[in-house]
Amino acid sequence: MLDAPVLVLIDLEDQAGACAPTGPALELLTAARRLSGDVVALCLRAPDAPGAAAIAGAGASRLLVAELGDRSALAADAADAVVAAARAVGPGAILVVSDYRGKELAGRASVLLGSVAVSDAADLEEVDGELRASKLVLSGSWSTTVSVAPQAEGTPIIALRPGAVEAEAQPGAAPLEAEALAVEPAAETAAVELVSRESASAATGPALGEARTVVVGGRGVDGDFDLVRSLAEPLGAAVGATRVACDEGWIERSAQIGQTGETISPRLYISLGVSGAIHHTSGIQGAGTIVAICDDSEAPIFEMADYGVVGDVTEVVPQLVEELERLRG
Ligand SMILES: Cc1cc2nc3c(=O)[nH]c(=O)nc-3n(C[C@H](O)[C@H](O)[C@H](O)COP(=O)(O)OP(=O)(O)OC[C@H]3O[C@@H](n4cnc5c(N)ncnc54)[C@H](O)[C@@H]3O)c2cc1C
Numbered sequence: 001m002l003d004a005p006v007l008v009l010i011d012l013e014d015q016a017g018a019c020a021p022t023g024p025a026l027e028l029l030t031a032a033r034r035l036s037g038d039v040v041a042l043c044l045r046a047p048d049a050p051g052a053a054a055i056a057g058a059g060a061s062r063l064l065v066a067e068l069g070d071r072s073a074l075a076a077d078a079a080d081a082v083v084a085a086a087r088a089v090g091p092g093a094i095l096v097v098s099d100y101r102g103k104e105l106a107g108r109a110s111v112l113l114g115s116v117a118v119s120d121a122a123d124l125e126e127v128d129g130e131l132r133a134s135k136l137v138l139s140g141s142w143s144t145t146v147s148v149a150p151q152a153e154g155t156p157i158i159a160l161r162p163g164a165v166e167a168e169a170q171p172g173a174a175p176l177e178a179e180a181l182a183v184e185p186a187a188e189t190a191a192v193e194l195v196s197r198e199s200a201s202a203a204t205g206p207a208l209g210e211a212r213t214v215v216v217g218g219r220g221v222d223g224d225f226d227l228v229r230s231l232a233e234p235l236g237a238a239v240g241a242t243r244v245a246c247d248e249g250w251i252e253r254s255a256q257i258g259q260t261g262e263t264i265s266p267r268l269y270i271s272l273g274v275s276g277a278i279h280h281t282s283g284i285q286g287a288g289t290i291v292a293i294c295d296d297s298e299a300p301i302f303e304m305a306d307y308g309v310v311g312d313v314t315e316v317v318p319q320l321v322e323e324l325e326r327l328r329g
Pocket residue numbers: 217218219220221241242243244245256257258259260261272273274275276277278279280293294295296299311312313314
């Protein structure tokens with residue numbers, strides 16, 4: 001275990017009137033608990049009481065709140081807050097979620113702290129006082145492990161991929177008293193103006209990068225994303241797509257998975273009418289179980305699938321949905 005605290009940047013989401021930590025943020029707290037007995041949570045706005053209880057229940061022993069308002073979405077502002085918290089707490093490591101903002105702020109904060117950043121980590125452990133972070137590189141064909149010594153290289157910032165760790169609650173946690181953290185934004189940060197902010201209108205269900213289950217539609221669904229959603233909804237899954245499906249305008253570009261789209265690591269990935277081109281599969285190397293439904297038995301997706309169905313999606317998917325309904329009564 002590290003003999004210094006681990007600082008964790010906690011993203012909050014508004015759901016049904018509540019302001020609570022996101023699933024990936026709770027995963028970070030579990031990862032932090034495995035590194036140190038002292039876990040400090042940093043929020044960029046105040047969570048509500050159940051949100052603070054969830055943060056305590058996931059293992060944080062302190063809660064810092066830097067009130068950034070809407071600017072918390074900007075990597076530069078978030079990085080300034082992380083740096084201010086690091087100076088206040090003196091952590092042995094800092095964990096953030098490896099999404100677009102997390103990766104950018106990790107790089108920026110590590111420069112400001114004179115330390116190192118590792119992004120896209122899929123695994124993280126402490127060995128003899130050093131941190132070892134593993135990540136997939138070269139389109140997922142190699143796994144590499146980097147080792148960082150916090151004493152020698154300053155406080156490392158690790159951006160951990162959603163789904164890398166299973167969040168575990170810690171029973172009997174004491175409630176946390178939020179401590180206000182003052183953040184003095186750097187001149188470069190203040191020079192950036194937030195013009196507007198809106199969520200993608202077409203997004204429904206869980207966010208693609210955070211979802212435990214993802215159902216993906218390819219060219220084989222022939223534009224019928226209602227078919228994809230008919231399976232995604234009962235599974236509580238996010239809907240993804242291949243580039244072809246996005247190029248065709250069947251779904252918004254943000255749903256694209258692969259080399260030039262999102263990298264995902266769900267527990268379960270189900271593809272419908274996807275051939276499995278390397279440009280697509282490089283984005284799913286961190287997936288747990290892979291299920292493919294495709295009418296071409298020679299399609300490369302079957303080489304990496306744990307379960308495969310050779311068949312027409314318009315016939316197989318309705319049967320699958322019916323079976324799910326039957327099993328759930
Ligand atoms: C530089 C570069 C970057 C790229 N980046 C990405 C990326 O980020 N993400 C990405 O996805 N692609 C990317 N691509 C494109 C990629 O190479 C493939 O063209 C694309 O992934 C193929 O998509 P697909 O599987 O939907 O289509 P196809 O390869 O055409 O496969 C469709 C499959 O569906 C099957 N099918 C057809 N009808 C049915 C049916 N009724 N039922 C069941 N199966 C059916 C077909 O037999 C076929 O196997 C990139 C390409 C380049 C050059």
